[in-house]
Amino acid sequence: MKKIIGIILIVIALGLGYMGITGFQQSTSAVKILGIELRAEDKGGKETAIIQLALAVASLVGGVVLINAKEK
Numbered sequence: 001m002k003k004i005i006g007i008i009l010i011v012i013a014l015g016l017g018y019m020g021i022t023g024f025q026q027s028t029s030a031v032k033i034l035g036i037e038l039r040a041e042d043k044g045g046k047e048t049a050i051i052q053l054a055l056a057v058a059s060l061v062g063g064v065v066l067i068n069a070k071e072k
Contacts, residue, residue, distance in 0.1 A: 002066045005066055017060075023048060
């Protein structure tokens with residue numbers, strides 16, 4: 001049972017990691033006009049992406065621990 005939950009946590013971690021990375025990349029945009037670069041950032045989107053990445057890491061660690069845990 002622990003191994004199944006561990007695998008589910010790892011799959012969730014992969015999904016959250018993907019969403020976090022794409023969200024982080026989409027939260028910033030830049031435009032060059034006459035050699036001047038204008039940037040716009042979405043701080044809320046960036047914070048959400050960082051939270052998703054942190055949850056992905058936590059889920060991955062939890063999944064690996066559950067997979068490697070010995071059954072009693």
